[in-house]
Amino acid sequence: MLSNYLKIAWRNLLRNKGYSAINIGGLTVGMAVAMLIGLWIWDELSFNKSFANYSQIAQVMQHQVFNGHIGTQKDIPTPLDTELRTKYGGNFKHLAMATSEGDRILSFGEKKLARSGNYMGPEMPEILSLTMLKGTRQGLTNTNSILLSASTAKALFGDVNPMGKLINIEGRADVTVTGVYEDLPFSTEFRNLTFIAPWNLFVSISPWVKRSLDKQEWGNNSFQLFVQLADNTDMPTVSARIRNAKLNNVPAAERKFNSTLFLHPMSDWRLYSAWEEGVQTGGYIQYVRLFGLVGLFVLLLACINFMNLSTARSEKRAKEVGIRKAVGSERSQLVSQFFSESFLVVSLAFVGATLLVLVALPWFNTIADKRLSLPWTNVSFWLISLGFIGITGLLAGSYPAFYLSSFQPIKVLKGLRIRTSGLAASPRKVLVVVQFTVSLTLTIGTIIVYRQIQHTKNRPIGYDSNGVVMVEMMSPAFHGKYDLLKTELTNLGVIQNMAESSSPLTGVWSNDSDFSWPGKDPALDPDFSKIFVTHDYGKTVGWQVKEGRDFSRAFTTDSSAIIVNEAAVKFMNLKHPIGTVVKWGELSAPKARYFTIVGVVKDVLAESPYEPVKQAIYSMNYEYANWIVLKLNPNRSARESLAAIEATFKKHVPSAPFAYSFADQEFGKKFASEERIGTLAGGFAGLAILISCLGLFGLASFTAEQRTKEIGVRKVLGASVLNVWVLLSKDFVGLVLIACLIAVPVAYYYLNDWLNDYQYRTTLSWWIFAAAVLGTITITLLTVSFQSIKAALINPVKSLRSE
Numbered sequence: 150m151l152s153n154y155l156k157i158a159w160r161n162l163l164r165n166k167g168y169s170a171i172n173i174g175g176l177t178v179g180m181a182v183a184m185l186i187g188l189w190i191w192d193e194l195s196f197n198k199s200f201a202n203y204s205q206i207a208q209v210m211q212h213q214v215f216n217g218h219i220g221t222q223k224d225i226p227t228p229l230d231t232e233l234r235t236k237y238g239g240n241f242k243h244l245a246m247a248t249s250e251g252d253r254i255l256s257f258g259e260k261k262l263a264r265s266g267n268y269m270g271p272e273m274p275e276i277l278s279l280t281m282l283k284g285t286r287q288g289l290t291n292t293n294s295i296l297l298s299a300s301t302a303k304a305l306f307g308d309v310n311p312m313g314k315l316i317n318i319e320g321r322a323d324v325t326v327t328g329v330y331e332d333l334p335f336s337t338e339f340r341n342l343t344f345i346a347p348w349n350l351f352v353s354i355s356p357w358v359k360r361s362l363d364k365q366e367w368g369n370n371s372f373q374l375f376v377q378l379a380d381n382t383d384m385p386t387v388s389a390r391i392r393n394a395k396l397n398n399v400p401a402a403e404r405k406f407n408s409t410l411f412l413h414p415m416s417d418w419r420l421y422s423a424w425e426e427g428v429q430t431g432g433y434i435q436y437v438r439l440f441g442l443v444g445l446f447v448l449l450l451a452c453i454n455f456m457n458l459s460t461a462r463s464e465k466r467a468k469e470v471g472i473r474k475a476v477g478s479e480r481s482q483l484v485s486q487f488f489s490e491s492f493l494v495v496s497l498a499f500v501g502a503t504l505l506v507l508v509a510l511p512w513f514n515t516i517a518d519k520r521l522s523l524p525w526t527n528v529s530f531w532l533i534s535l536g537f538i539g540i541t542g543l544l545a546g547s548y549p550a551f552y553l554s555s556f557q558p559i560k561v562l563k564g565l566r567i568r569t570s571g572l573a574a575s576p577r578k579v580l581v582v583v584q585f586t587v588s589l590t591l592t593i594g595t596i597i598v599y600r601q602i603q604h605t606k607n608r609p610i611g612y613d614s615n616g617v618v619m620v621e622m623m624s625p626a627f628h629g630k631y632d633l634l635k636t637e638l639t640n641l642g643v644i645q646n647m648a649e650s651s652s653p654l655t656g657v658w659s660n661d662s663d664f665s666w667p668g669k670d671p672a673l674d675p676d677f678s679k680i681f682v683t684h685d686y687g688k689t690v691g692w693q694v695k696e697g698r699d700f701s702r703a704f705t706t707d708s709s710a711i712i713v714n715e716a717a718v719k720f721m722n723l724k725h726p727i728g729t730v731v732k733w734g735e736l737s738a739p740k741a742r743y744f745t746i747v748g749v750v751k752d753v754l755a756e757s758p759y760e761p762v763k764q765a766i767y768s769m770n771y772e773y774a775n776w777i778v779l780k781l782n783p784n785r786s787a788r789e790s791l792a793a794i795e796a797t798f799k800k801h802v803p804s805a806p807f808a809y810s811f812a813d814q815e816f817g818k819k820f821a822s823e824e825r826i827g828t829l830a831g832g833f834a835g836l837a838i839l840i841s842c843l844g845l846f847g848l849a850s851f852t853a854e855q856r857t858k859e860i861g862v863r864k865v866l867g868a869s870v871l872n873v874w875v876l877l878s879k880d881f882v883g884l885v886l887i888a889c890l891i892a893v894p895v896a897y898y899y900l901n902d903w904l905n906d907y908q909y910r911t912t913l914s915w916w917i918f919a920a921a922v923l924g925t926i927t928i929t930l931l932t933v934s935f936q937s938i939k940a941a942l943i944n945p946v947k948s949l950r951s952e
Contacts, residue, residue, distance in 0.1 A: 169494075171847040172455050175840045176498035179451025180541065181505040182836055185513055186444030187533075188506075188521045192336055193437050196419040199334045201278035202377050205242070207384060207412035209233075209374040211395065212427045214407045215674045219427035224370040225395075225410075227361045230270070232394055233376075240387045243377040245270030246348045250341060254623045254805050256317040257305045261806045263623060264301055266344035268351035269375075274330070276377045277339065283312050284328025289347045295324040301343040302329045318346055320624035320804050321354045335520045338418055367399045368662075376412070388412045406674070436826055443830070446587045447837050452545040453580040454844035455494065491546025492538070499538050516828050518821075577848070578884055584841040585888035585925065586895070591834035593896040593921045597913065598827040601904065602820050604911035610816065611714075611753035611762075612654070613691030616645075616781040617812035618791070619653055620798070622774060624805040631683070631771070637797050638779070643790035645782055648686035649774035651679075655815040657755050657763070658775065663741075664766070665732045666721060677717065678755070678763050681770035687712075687750070689780045690812075697727040697748035700769055704747075707769050712748040717764035731766075744768065758819050759907045778812075838925075842932045845881060849936040852877060861945035873941035878933045885929045889922045 197203060209229065212219050230246045247269040255262050274286035274296065281288075288296050295318065302311045311326045318324055324346060333339050352358050361369045378387060388411045395408045413422075423432035506523065514521055524530045622628070635647045652658040661679040669675075687699040695715065700707050711731060718726045726746050734741025752762035781790050795807040860873055868876075897913060904910045 167847075167850070171843050172494055173498050173501065175451040175454040175843045176495060176541070176545065177501035177505060178836055178840055179448045180495075180498055180502035180537070181509065182833055183444045183448040183537070184502055184506050185509065186440050186833075187537075188523075189513075189517060189519065190437055190441055190444075192519055192521055193419065193433070195336065197337050197415050199337060200415070202276065203415055205378045205380075206276055206415040207376055207378065208415075208418070209376060209391070210411055210413045211370075212407075212409050212411070212424075214405070215676055221424035221427060222370065223373055223413075225372060225374050226367045226369050227358065227372060228365045228367055228398065229395060229410075230374060232398065233374075233391060237387075237391055237394065240379055240382050240390060241376050242379050243272035243276050245273040245276055245375050247273065247373045247375060248348075248351055249373065250339075252621065252623060252808070253319050253344075254317075255301070255305060255344065256320070256804065257314065260305055261804065262301070262304055263806050263808045264304075264343045265341040266301075266346065267342060268346045268348050270348045272377075273345060273375065274328075276375055277333075279333075280331040282329045282331055283310075284326075286328070288327035289345065291325070291327065292347055292349045292353060293322060293324045294327040294347060294350075296328040296330055296345045297326055298332045298343045299329055300332050302326070318350075320626050322350060324350065365398070367395060368403055384412050384414050440829070440833075443591065443833050446591075447833060447840065448541065449544070450584050450587060450837055450840045450844075451498075452541065453584050454840065454847065455491065455545040457577045457580055457844055457848055488542065488546045492542040495538055495542040495545060499534070499541075516832075517825060581845065581848070581881070581884045582888045582891070584844060585885050585929075586892045588834065588837040588841045589889060589892035589921060589925050590896045591830065591837050592925070593892065593918060594900060595827065595831040595834045596917055596921060597896075597900045597904070597911070598823065598830055600911045600917070601907065602823050602827060605758045605907075605909060606817075606820065608754065608758060608909060609751070611692055611751045614654075614811075614813040614816060616783055616787070617654065617690060618779045618781060618794075618809050619655075619812055619815065620777040620779070620807070620809045621653070622649075622777060623808070624802065626802045626804045627777070628774070630801050631774075631777075633801055634777070634797060637801075638794060641793050641797070643782055643785055643793045645780040646685050646689040647777065647779050648689040649683040649771065650686060650776050650778060651681035651770070651773045652755070653776050653815070654690055654753075654778060654812045655755060655819070657765070661733075661766075663734050666723075666729055668722070670722070676764070677720075678765040680765060680767050681773045682767050683769065683771055683774065686767075686778065689778050690753075691780075692753055693751040695749045695751055697746070699748055706745075707747070709742070709744055710747040710769065711744040712750055712767040713746055714750055714752045714762065714765045716752050716762050717766060718749055720764040754816075758816075759909055761908055838928065842928060845929065845932050846936065849877065849881065849933045852880075852936075860940055860943070864941075864945045870938065870941040874934065874937045877937040877940065878930060881933045882926060882929060885926055889925060893918045893922065 200206060208223060209225055210221060210223050211225060212221050214220075227246070230244060233241065233244060247267055250265055250267050252263045252265050255264055255266075269289070271287070271289040274281075274289065279286055279296075282299055284296070288294055295316065297305070297311060305311065305316065306314065311329060314326045315323055316326065333342055352362065358371075360366070361371075378384070391410050391412070394410055396404065399406075399408065417429075420434040420437060421429055421432050423430045503523070510521060510523075513519070631647075631649060635644075638644045638647060657678040657680065659679045661677055662675045664675040664677060682700070684700055684702055687694065697712075700710065700712065704710070713721075713726065721729075723729055723746075726749055729746045731744050731746065732741055733744055750767075753765070754762055755765075756763065779794065781787060791809070794809075798805075798807045860868075860876075863873065863876070897918070901913055904913070
């Protein structure tokens with residue numbers, strides 16, 4: 150029986166090649182989109198799950214109150230590690246302090262590599278359940294040791310056994326390789342962890358960290374703490390127990406910040422890392438849900454095409470149904486037959502979709518920053534695929550199967566026409582409206598995402614990023630070479646200016662609250678970005694002095710001078726900021742220093758482009774420099790200039806590889822996530838429109854075929870091509886207009902809600918919706934016009950000829 154059904158289905162496909170191509174093509178595209186999105190969602194939901202202790206790993210975080218608002222941060226004070234071990238040790242299996250991940254120089258002989266890694270506590274390899282290729286997870290117990298990833302070991306030593314080899318890290322310490330671990334998966338927060346050095350080594354080579362530990366500085370929030378829970382505990386319980394572990398130890402003056410600790414489970418790191426006023430508000434999960442809906446809707450659009458074309462052509466199948474019922478076929482058998490046709494079409498579409506996915510995956514991985522592949526050897530993949538085919542087949546075939554099998558044999562065999570228009574066409578019209586509602590909503594959404602990105606990119610950044618190059622000082626060998634490097638590069642004519650700073654131009658590495666000034670509100674909690682700079686920093690980055698002056702070598706007093714941004718003036722409520730004396734240091738500290746504001750600069754956008762610029766203080770200091778900033782000579786080729794700069798750096802700082810970045814490119818990376826989402830949404834919106842137009846093309850073709858004789862009569866009676874075109878196009882345009890009336894308010898509601906998440910956001914201008922509607926109507930007319938004009942040009946003699 151089944152073989153007969155499939156034979157009939159195959160013959161029907163071959164008999165109607167045009168409609169079959171539209172059905173299979175639409176379903177292929179729809180299923181390919183659903184498969185790509187499914188792979189993406191699966192990867193997001195399985196992020197970090199490669200770790201054996203996934204459900205027991207967490208990061209210690211804290212909420213703090215500043216000026217009536219609750220802020221949430223990952224950074225914690227160094228004494229917290231000992232506090233949790235001493236008083237709450239029974240709740241944890243492992244604890245590990247850690248620095249922030251960053252590029253550091255590893256040297257072995259003449260080889261020098263800049264690799265991303267971290268200083269971590271000796272228990273971190275156990276927390277991450279590292280797969281050790283050489284050595285053991287206990288390899289960090291010795292202060293001067295290091296664990297390397299397999300790729301880093303290969304880059305440093307080639308095929309030579311790295312165990313026991315002595316290498317230098319950051320030009321600050323010699324360490325022995327005590328282990329090699331397998332590179333961590335791409336779908337993890339630690340994918341760039343290419344080496345792990347001991348936390349105790351970092352303490353020993355960083356006096357300020359050792360001082361923080363020795364003096365129990367609970368207010369110095371600079372590091373991270375990872376934990377693995379004990380087997381007999383759970384996250385909520387332990388979170389509640391450690392809640393006041395910091396608050397109970399801070400000085401009385403800092404208790405007003407009401408610092409409360411909590412555990413952020415690894416299962417939430419990727420998708421649930423957004424906080425507002427101390428409450429978790431979601432995060433990347435919103436995009437997972439969004440694309441899940443997009444995939445479902447695009448697949449639904451393809452299924453709607455199948456339903457519409459199958460039911461529209463019902464008159465062609467009416468006699469077949471009548472004869473089968475007359476010779477004894479039951480309705481259930483007819484339903485099975487039509488379902489077999491839909492499953493055959495869906496199966497062919499699945500094969501096409503799989504091939505399309507294989508072709509599209511490299512592009513998709515680049516756009517989505519993924520390393521997705523089809524898991525051919527995974528049994529679950531095949532089970533899900535079978536379920537996918539089954540659900541799609543049922544979704545696409547249900548309405549046609551039950552509709553076609555409902556025909557009465559007496560009516561169809563007597564030659565009575567099956568109604569395919571009027572009330573009988575209402576479900577098809579509803580489905581067309583649904584198609585274009587979804588397509589238009591996706592289109593408007595894509596436009597708004599793009600506009601939001603462009604709006605933020607066009608935001609004033611407060612400096613001139615053109616030709617600005619940043620070089621991180623990843624080795625002590627950089628220090629003391631400022632004048633030498635600047636003089637030589639200036640003489641070569643490759644730079645206009647050069648300066649140093651404690652933070653990159655596109656980020657802030659330090660914040661401070663130990664400030665006071667005349668007229669300060671006692672209830673105000675200071676919180677400033679703190680950036681140390683050298684002479685010529687302002688000239689190098691091209692910041693804009695609004696009041697006062699820039700730092701200058703002509704003023705020897707500038708060692709006690711500061712420059713503030715506009716946000717700081719507003720925060721400090723200063724009417725006349727120039728000349729204001731600011732005290733820097735704890736109020737009771739005898740070593741507190743006094744600084745005079747000599748200038749106000751326009752806000753420099755260094756952190757999130759979607760948030761207001763934070764109040765910032767710039768101070769002269771050559772000791773705390775971490776970055777070299779260079780302004781290239783615009784009259785020289787950038788390539789030639791960089792080559793000369795590299796040669797000069799290698800000459801004077803031979804122990805460090807030359808690694809640089811352009812400020813404008815680093816700033817552009819801040820939009821990577823939104824641009825990725827926008828590009829994917831745009832691609833899917835385009836495919837949704839394509840699928841909808843395929844279905845519309847098929848319906849227009851069928852309508853023109855069905856009304857051939859009517860068109861012939863109208864032409865004989867004097868109708869023009871334009872009259873016929875209007876006749877066949879107006880119904881479809883009307884349906885699209887209804888879709889527009891539904892899509893516009895729906896899109897406005899959800900996009901307005903999305904934009905509310907950004908403090909710096911674009912506006913929902915009326916012309917965006919008008920342009921999207923006009924574009925949709927134009928595409929509709931172009932799609933329908935081909936068949937309409939083709940039908941209108943047919944010679945009425947041929948169309949009215951009787952068989």
